[in-house]
Amino acid sequence: xxxxxxxxxxxxxxxxxxxxxxxxxxxxxxVDKNLQxxxxxxxxxxxxxxxxxxxxxxxxxxxxxxxxxxxxKLLEKNTSTIFQATIATNELFCRSDIVKFNKSDxxxxxxxxxxxxEVKDINFYDLAFQKICFESLNYKVNKTYIIFVxxxxxxxxxxxxxxxxxxxxxxxxxKLLEDEVKIKIKKAxxxxxxxxxxxxxxxxxxxxPYTCIFTQYCWKDIPNNSIYNIAGGLKExxxxxxxxxxxxxxxxxxxxxxxxxxxxxxxxxxxxxxxHIELENIQKELSQxxxxxxxxxxxxxxxxxxxxxxxxxxxRMIFQYSLHIQxxxxxxxxxxxxxxxxxxxxxxGLAEDLKKRVGKVGSFISWNMVFENxxxxxxxxxxxxxxxxxxxxxxxxFDLMQIFKKGYYVHKDFQGxxxxxxxxxxxxxxxxxxxxxxxxxxxxxxxWRVMIDSETDKKESEEIYNNLLEYCKLxxxxxxxxxxxxxxxxxx
Numbered sequence: 001x002x003x004x005x006x007x008x009x010x011x012x013x014x015x016x017x018x019x020x021x022x023x024x025x026x027x028x029x030x031v032d033k034n035l036q037x038x039x040x041x042x043x044x045x046x047x048x049x050x051x052x053x054x055x056x057x058x059x060x061x062x063x064x065x066x067x068x069x070x071x072x073k074l075l076e077k078n079t080s081t082i083f084q085a086t087i088a089t090n091e092l093f094c095r096s097d098i099v100k101f102n103k104s105d106x107x108x109x110x111x112x113x114x115x116x117x118e119v120k121d122i123n124f125y126d127l128a129f130q131k132i133c134f135e136s137l138n139y140k141v142n143k144t145y146i147i148f149v150x151x152x153x154x155x156x157x158x159x160x161x162x163x164x165x166x167x168x169x170x171x172x173x174x175k176l177l178e179d180e181v182k183i184k185i186k187k188a189x190x191x192x193x194x195x196x197x198x199x200x201x202x203x204x205x206x207x208x209p210y211t212c213i214f215t216q217y218c219w220k221d222i223p224n225n226s227i228y229n230i231a232g233g234l235k236e237x238x239x240x241x242x243x244x245x246x247x248x249x250x251x252x253x254x255x256x257x258x259x260x261x262x263x264x265x266x267x268x269x270x271x272x273x274x275x276h277i278e279l280e281n282i283q284k285e286l287s288q289x290x291x292x293x294x295x296x297x298x299x300x301x302x303x304x305x306x307x308x309x310x311x312x313x314x315x316r317m318i319f320q321y322s323l324h325i326q327x328x329x330x331x332x333x334x335x336x337x338x339x340x341x342x343x344x345x346x347x348x349g350l351a352e353d354l355k356k357r358v359g360k361v362g363s364f365i366s367w368n369m370v371f372e373n374x375x376x377x378x379x380x381x382x383x384x385x386x387x388x389x390x391x392x393x394x395x396x397x398f399d400l401m402q403i404f405k406k407g408y409y410v411h412k413d414f415q416g417x418x419x420x421x422x423x424x425x426x427x428x429x430x431x432x433x434x435x436x437x438x439x440x441x442x443x444x445x446x447x448w449r450v451m452i453d454s455e456t457d458k459k460e461s462e463e464i465y466n467n468l469l470e471y472c473k474l475x476x477x478x479x480x481x482x483x484x485x486x487x488x489x490x491x492x
Contacts, residue, residue, distance in 0.1 A: 002189055004094040007129050008122065010188040012210060015200040019214045021192050026217050044305050045115040046097060049147045051161040053081040053098060060084035060095070067095070075099075075139060078106070087133055091189055094133040098147075107142035108134060111167070115304045117151040117313065119168055122209045127174045128181040144174045149313045155306040164305065164313070201243060202228070203236050224415055225250045230258065231266035231407075231416035265407040266416050276410040283490055285403055286483075290396075292362040293483075295324040297475040298375045299468070301445045308345045310382060318375050319346035319448050322472035323357055324480050333480055337469055341461075343452050347379050351386045362396065365479055367420045369399035400479055403486065420478055428481040431474065438471040 010017040019026060050056055059071040059082050067086040074082050078101050086095045098111035110130050112123060127144040134141050150166045191198060202219070206212045227234060227242050230250055234242075238257065247253060250270040258267050269276045299320040304313050311317065319340045326333045338353040340346030358364075366372040376390040403409055405418040413426045421440070424431055433439045438447060450456055451464040 001088070001093050002091060002185065002192060004126065004129050004133075006192070007185065007188055008126060008210070010184065010191060011122065011125050012208070013200055013205045013212065014188075014191050015198045015218065016212050016214060017188060018191050018194065018198040019217070022197070023214075023217075026214055028213055044303075045149060045165070046113045048159060048161040048164055048305065049098065049111070049113040050083055052147070052165065052167075053083075053100065056081040056083045056098065058083040059086060064088075064093075075108075078103075087137055087139075089133065089136050092129075092133050092136065092185070094130050096130050096134075099134075102142055105140070105142065107140040109143040109145065110134070110141060111145045111147055113147045115149060117149045119146045119148060119170060120209065124170060124173045124177050125181060125184075127170065128177045129185070131174060132178065132181060132185065143169060143171045146170050149304055151313050153306075154312055155309050157309065159305060201240070203239055223249050225270045225412055227253060229416040231262045231410075232260050234258075234263075262405075262407050265410045266412075269410050270412045273412065276407070277489060278408040279490060281406070281408045282403055282486055285408065286486065286490070288398060289363045289365075290361065291329065292325055292327040292359065294358055294362055294364045295326075295476040295479045295483075296364050296366055296372060297322045297472055297479075298372055299441065299444050299448065299472055300375065301448055303449075310345070316375060316378060317346055318350055318379060320444075320468060320472050321350055321354055322469075322476040323354070324476045325357070326480065333477075335473060335476075337473060339465060339468055339472075340448075341452065341465065343454065348383060351379055351383055351389070355386065355389055358393070360392070364393055364397045365400050365483070366397060367399070367401045367475070367479055369397045369401075373397055400483060409486070409489075420475070420482075423482060424478045427485045428478065431478055431481060433471075433474060436471050436474065437467040444468055444471055 006017055006020065009020055050058075057074060057079055059067055059074055061067045061070055064086065067084065068088050071082065071084075071086045075085065075087075081098065081100045083098055084095055085099045087093070096110050097113040100109045100111065101107075102109060110127060112127050112130070114120075114123060123146050127146075131141045131144060146168050147165050148168070150164060153160075153164050202222070206215050206218070212218070222228065226248055227239060227250060230253075242248075242253060242257070250267055253267065258264055265276055268274075298318050300316040300318050301307075302314045302316050306313060306315065307317070321338050323336045324333050325336070336357050338350050340349055364372075373394045376394050380387040380390040401418050401420070404414065404423055411426050414422045417423075421433065424433075438444050447464045448468060451461045451468070456464075
């Protein structure tokens with residue numbers, strides 16, 4: 001049987017669908033943290049979408065067969081609005097978020113609820129599949145709609161579903177896809193029946209539109225320095241040409257294929273197995289620094305539905321900072337931190353605490369300062385009493401990542417990335433995120449949300465609190481040590 005979820009996996013990659021059906025042993029026991037965040041946002045947005053239809057009846061019961069039976073009963077009674085209407089044919093299965101009955105022509109409208117802030121092409125395929133399923137059981141479908149998040153909504157008191165959400169009629173776009181979707185459904189069913197593993201060329205489909213849970217399996221034979229991670233990336237057309245020639249490693253790419261300066265630097269360090277260091281440019285960049293140095297990093301949470309007044313959907317709530325301060329060259333380093341612990345707007349307390357720690361001179365150092373500057377701008381707008389303070393920080397911000405992104409220091413083991421998670425293990429191998437309970441930002445964000453929840457056990461909250469402090473502390477300590485390494489290179 002082909003479910004709606006299966007069909008969307010097929011749209012992304014036929015192999016994704018085949019593995020989902022035939023290699024369940026490869027499915028990770030834990031859901032990817034990014035995927036879980038998407039699921040959680042989706043469930044919450046869906047609950048507010050239901051509020052738009054107060055007459056709605058939920059057809060979802062504790063198993064699929066019961067849900068199908070209940071849905072059939074409600075559909076045959078022409079129930080005004082049904083949530084999670086579940087239907088199945090011999091080959092197809094789908095569950096629709098919301099279906100609404102039209103008495104005028106005995107038809108149904110289908111509403112798909114998304115936690116995104118815009119309508120995407122994949123949504124049209126989603127609704128076309130649902131429409132085909134309903135019509136195959138002789139339920140006439142009239143209109144199809146997407147309900148999605150209004151990113152201009154600002155919370156003031158209780159959530160207002162009519163303002164939080166937008167509804168867009170996408171019937172024409174869905175109708176145009178119906179014939180194509182019918183053909184794809186047949187091909188997807190053939191894929192499911194196929195005994196042998198499907199071979200699909202890896203291009204750019206592994207993360208778009210969804211993160212594939214089988215990436216680790218499919219990439220098991222891809223070398224570290226592969227054509228997929230050349231700095232700056234390659235166009236799909238170029239990837240296809242290289243794969244046609246059997247080329248998988250960067251070192252085997254013919255000269256002239258890579259034309260960007262950043263890509264060429266990466267290509268050369270891999271091919272020559274040498275580190276590329278532009279000491280003069282690094283010196284020029286670092287000459288901008290003025291002591292004391294403030295190494296700063298923020299952690300944020302950006303829920304689809306704002307938790308507190310004054311926030312928009314997906315707007316960042318800055319709940320934590322880590323700050324290492326070095327007052328003079330090669331001098332000792334002091335560490336300060338703030339982590340909001342209560343169920344309240346976290347950023348005001350953070351702003352108050354941070355202002356106590358910093359002086360009016362000295363450079364702030366971040367990794368990808370667009371993020372920190374953006375956080376500062378949002379806090380300045382939210383708290384006018386701190387506007388000048390955050391503006392001053394931004395005027396003094398230095399982006400340490402740019403030395404690596406501009407190609408002034410290139411190592412083949414960075415794998416074409418300027419991420420601190422790639423640079424740190426190469427330049428400062430004694431520091432590692434792998435020893436921490438929290439190892440990346442999405443987990444930190446999710447854990448903070450759990451920590452401040454009143455239903456979370458006190459012991460668990462304290463454990464999360466300490467783990468968050470250690471994770472964010474390493475982010476700024478990593479910058480301290482990477483900068484020390486750069487100075488050592490300059491002083492050789």
